[in-house]
Amino acid sequence: MNNKFAVRGGSGDTTVVDKTARPQDNLYLAVNSDYLDQLEIPADRSRMGSFDQIAENVEKTLMADFAAFASGEKEVPNLPNLAKAVELYKLAKDFDKRNADGAEPIQADLKKLEGLNSWNDLQGAASALAKEGFDLPFSFSVDADMKNTKVNTVYFGGPHIFLPDTTTYESPDAEKLLGVLKEQTLKLFQMAGVSEEKAAEYVDGALAYDQRLAKVVKSSEEWADYPAMYNPISLADFKSKFTSFDMGQFLAGFLGEEPEVLINTEPRYLDQAEGLLNEASFSEIKGWMLVKFINDVASSLSQEFREAAFPFSQALTGQPQLASGIKQAYRIANSTFSEVVGVYYGQTYFGAAAKEDVLGMIKRMLKVYEDRLAKNDWLSQATKDKAIAKLQALILKVGYPDKIEDIYNRLQVTPAEEGGSLYSNLQAASQESIRYSLEKLHQPVDRTVWLMPGNLVNACYDPQRNDITFPAAILQAPFYSADQSRAANYGGIGAVIAHEVSHAFDNNGAQFDEFGNMKNWWTEADYKEFADRTKAEIALFDGLKFGPTTLNGKQIVSENIADQGGLTAAMTACKEEGQGLEDFYANWARVWAQKSLEAAIKMIVSVDVHAPGPLRANVQAQCQDEFYETFDVKPGDGMYLAPEDRVKIW
Template identity: 65%
Template sequence: MTNLDIRGGAGDITKPDVKVRPQDNLYLAVNSEWLENNDIPSDRSRIARFDKIDIEIEKKLMQDFADFASGKKEIPAVPNLEKAVEFYKLAADFDKRNSDGAEPIQEDLKRLTSLNSLAEIGTKEFYTNMFALPFSFSVNPNMKNTKENMVDFNAPGLILPDTTSYQDPSSEKLLAVYKQQALNLLKMAGVASEQAQEYVENALKFDARLAKVVKSSEEAADYTASYNPTKLADFTAKINNLDIKQLLTDLFGKMPEVVNVIEPRYLEHFDELVNEENFAEIKGWIITHFINSVASYLSQDFREAAFPFRQALSGQPELASQIKQAYRMADSSFSDVVGVYYGQTYFGEAAKKDVEDMIHKMIDAYESRIKNNDWLSEETKQKAIVKLRALILKIGYPDKIEKIYDKLQVNPASLYETVKANNTKAVEENLAKLYKPVDRTTWLMPGNLVNACYDPQRNDITFPAAILQAPFYDVNADRATNYGGIGTVIAHEISHAFDNNGAKFDEFGNLNNWWTKEDYAEFKKRTQAEIDLFDGIKFGNTVLNGKQIVSENIADQGGLTAAISANKSEGGDAKKLFENFARIWGGKEYPEYRKMIVSIDVHAPGPERANVQSQQQEEFYNAFDVKESDGMWMDPEKRVIIW
């Protein structure tokens, strides 16, 4: 048994087995009954414990929005919530959307089909519109001085999920679906068949060029590799086919002294990709992206015509209902507003105080583990503890709503015009941050999102109200169960401060090496062991890439270890902790979705997160009396512990 690849336990982890023992497959022992009794909703591509919470939250908020819109319930005094409801009403008016058809986009579509040269796309007005471009600028904190902002230059996205997708045998079929979808949409919008064919074929040619140059998901997972500050003269010297100096001046008022290049390889190839010789391809690419991106704001016919490619990628059987789409659009456009409303309405102070207490306990447990660490020097330990104690906590929902929402408006003329105008305002708001100090109070997630995060550049951890409920957290549950749920999530986010990316930032969020040379060499060695631990694991119709998912795996490992320590200090039942840890990762998905998400996600699949991380913990073997002959056994010398 020990010579086999049993990472993740014995058996096919994608298939329920109610008879399996936790000693052979912890994940299936805990989740099989749930998996058998929970079907994937017809308008989704997966169902997971996260999703079950999200579905219930969505039901509540959809009902609230329906009641607000009908006047059955008074809209509470949450800033800009009234605008969110007006947006919802506009999106839900399918009589108008169906009557308008493609009319709302005709002016912009005509503008795109009339393009004659690269110079026309290199203007501020074009840049801030609803048009795809073969480059982008955004303003974000400077990694080495997070008090100030800087300009980031980035490459565009691809049609398929990742660069590796183009080498997969399924790529030809997927691109054929995309091609047919784009052709149908363009013809529905009034473009002649022959012309539509030319646009789409050119789009696919340009996308193929991009796929050979842009970063893969594995490369993008190395967060600090995206920090490449470049002097303006050196940056502009690489772009000779656009008046990039004029564009930068127009976008920012004055040219920045430095531009951070997210993808240096793309900049090196920019001129050979973006030039007049390739203009027909670029034009087709812009038009094709446009029609695919705006179709969802038009009639039901356009919505349905824009569904096949997403269906092919994800396996999702049906399009979401019209009213669900209306709510989701309002939620997306006014995310912070809806999140604050949700937090104020459904999140209790008792839960917040209890979770805050647990966070402090997890920080204490983490500090204890750092102090007792047997591979770090005292010098590095002290600096790690300084960073740990500097963590900023964001729990529930923010105290303020970002100013951008004051600027958003609802235009009764059409949903498309509303989205277009608000998109322009959002882009301009971001660009305007360049010469302003960084706002460290900004939240990266709204209160109604079932998730949590760590921001290395602010050294803060965010726990939205939505995730602070069962199975992650229950104010009435015993402590061990909560440690296995929200406790591991809390410590997971703390661990991101010390993963392969976060470990390069100091307590202020600055990119700064605070390690001794010897300690960092040992950390890299252990990081490689974590990569090797997951690399090559077969998961259904996919194979995991250990390097792509290493940062999240380090956080999972550190999170579970710290939660175990905290639980042990309170005399908690280790079995309950591990069972709930496995429970929170319960889920299933269509094979198409599984293949897509594994190619791009920096997280391991839930079943592997549950099983492989448990296999590293001595307490797991003790709690369930796991023997060498059992499926979950892993030889001690193969187990990986970092934090």
Template identity: 55%
Template structure:
């Protein structure tokens, strides 16, 4: 269950989802990434438990075959060695040799034929699986709603079905118009002045309205068994603070301004007031953009851990009544609060003050109307589309049934994941993948034991952490209990989609804050079993492999063992490697931010991290240059995942050519130019083609398997090949 569907990019929830909960982008669906980005603080709501979308059901797949080169391949001497291979990885070129560009050699035929669905921003391996699973689950949900299928024996599942009925009933939503939001919109419009805002801020927060600041309860990074209170900033309207330097930024903001005015007019606000609100909202957004962290800065998880006493924290505020706000939200104050963005706190009085009140009020209203639009009529939905369309390049809106399922899956993802796992995930696949996990863990331990640059003391600590790591495969046996207090009011009793979602939001915020003085529940899964994804959580030291990702091209009983190692094998290794990337390596086996390294070993480790940063930094992609620092943790995990999967495959005598080819295959992606630009601004992963090519360039086995020469495009000087784990 989510708290609010508005994801504030700089909030602790987004931080945990995007960086602390190091999620691999090969699994991470680009539709979801863009959904989060384009709905930054505008069309999403505050998230305590991030919204997820279901992805994939089991299908039979043909064995993966070696990629055939064309009769007239590109001659090696026509190319030049480069990081990421020669040629433009965004342009398919059938006949490319794997020696020159592995990604293009494997994926060019697919790239030429692949079509991005009109209601999507990309297509690729994860997107294709997601389409299949969503299609199946949408049909199942419709059958449950129509009484064609009996409800599964899953507690609270009936609530998901009831909400789905409301979501798909577009006729009722059209008839309701703006009525469901009138009371909440009136609350915001009724804020008279800054003093009135101070008096009402806690109530606004408790009722799910976004504020420029946020409070979230999450495990304390230095004591992961205990929960802590985190303070963070709101996100910006554009994807990232760096987006405001783009020449196109003013055009995007103009689209948002017009969209917001049109939405407010639909809700009954006069054009004059709507225009004033929108103009003021953009002013306040500009203030925020100058005072919050960028995605690149947030890539360093430890920079988000800035504990201070509650008294010192409160002393920072001279304008906003933080004492009253804490009393009205948290109630009993903790002794300590953790600040994720010190810059924002330092400048808090320049952001929230009497002089900025009109701008702040406009921001509250614009944020609200854009966030609520998707829960109202078709006219509201269409009116709220231009901004996300401009950000992501999506040609048209998804159908009502797709939107309805996506909405319900966002609220009840855990339950839908359990249903998916129980219905479509086979015991044989779970047994086989678990066996693969154990082999990778054993090989990883061996690699640590035989590591040449670590001391004995650090090796022992690393191996101890590895042995303590828990791997969750498939779906949870039991639900977390988040849904027991939720009640869905059906249409027959006057219920609306917005009203029920708002009630869930309020309950979720209440539940999250109530965890402050309670021990951490370490059994909660990082994501739904129906998600095509995988994750490592450093604060629990566990890996999650949802059932939905365990199918081709990532995994299939019908494709070769080597292909499986190149697919799910590298994913498993990737997530385990997050325990030892530049962020995860700073957490111990218990999930605490604690230094377990010798000083000499950590100095060497940082040298290797810097080399990985340098390896990617400055590579030209889609008209821009890659920021090595922003993506270094994911690159370390990619490198570790491919390296350990290769070693396991070699020990089994598998065909390494098939491994490399399928690893390139899982990264195939075709996206709109807008989506690519947006993802590059905020994502902590390297672009998919580079994840395939650059990591392969670091493997000596790649050169042996494909007989790569120094004159080939994929050649990388041995001195520049990075090895960490």
């Protein structure tokens, strides 16, 4: 096939099945085309693939368990707070009550917002509204101080806008999407009893205000830069940015104090805050808050409200159908009691033998990583020593946590017979979560907290805790199975493990030391070399086409560095065990198999910090000399990249 043009990502279109593809031309399509040809995207999803099929199977298993718990067919296990999750599930699946209640559960909150008649009203109510979970045009949160992760501090930022990303407002789809949102919101207001005239006033004001916000808040590309979030500012300087809005009054009401220093995550927003938060903007702000509110709460009301709130989501993702009511009921219980459900899943379905095997593989990957760092040919000894110290300090979280976080003990569910509605319970849970978060301000950082529940098909690295988390749900085929070859497991879970380890040394993780503090531990020359290699990784993916989209190399660079380091370490471990690499690369490609609707591709690429799976599979393989040896890839083959174009960092 000498006519094949050597391209980044392999030849051909990775979104289109090609059963004639060879691994030398397109590894991803060669491995996955038969599977993709048979794969169908369910009507209530916008994507399906290896990750999604595992997630769907986990969900089906847990949905069956929750149905059995609710009916009394199965006894609810004696696991703290699981009975509350089942109680919430019962409320969520009771559509007779939800439909009979209609818009009644939200009336008091709707009137609270509609009753704001002046700028002074809004200022007086703002802190209470924030504590109750209403959206304001700015946000505060409590989290570990990035430069001293033993203590918590206050972070300030802008709001979430209506469209997925600031760049979406500049896309050809923006007008259509905002039009769908407008029609949907007018209908929801009407169903909730708001007059046609008032609804139009709120929506027009909201859309105008949201356009102003979109010019100021950060894009997904900007959010991908962790260190750029850290901009400490004194209370006096912070308050001086607000002339019309009494920020001191707000902080005293919301936090119960005025902190001496805050961390400003969005400097551009803060510099322009006065132009956004003033009396002249009051009616637009009120409309914006009401539009946020009605769209957020509609799905917790009747089936009619659920259906009326679906068109905007449908326009964003292309998903043909709304998820069933029973699926939504499980998802509500799962998201509200996520860690509880995750522990139940882990204890019930995750074996001790699997945990031991995976822990062994993690330790193996860490050893390989340490050896690779020690042999690294572009780092000085001083930086190598620091990197190895960071690696050795890494905390491992596998399966599910030993103890459930205290927030779940505090959440209460009021059943229907005691006057509880689904909406009132979700509001109460949201308010308790906000209270719980704010109370952390004067508490030491809890490093035992897990960022992911055990039933989530994912994994993560937390630079501020220097820990990696592997939930029980990801530890199954095709990522991991005792029935697969060792090589296949290395190409699956091995690469995932090493990917998370590599995040400790990506463009963000590299800024944090072994204790999770943002601190430079590099020599100047080493960091310059790392920055140059990072630029090469950006260029490697920048401008690549995927379906109707073009990739932004900067937005996805941290994940691509982690893929590069992860695949290299996993391949090294596989080779050292004397395993063949064909199975290794085949399973690496297999785990990224996916089929997506066009609208979903557009939305995900605009906001995601990961490259699309098919390109992750191909591009990283193209950068490994061993891939060329394994499949005898030669110049003229679609997967061939010249040696000088193969990006190598870790």
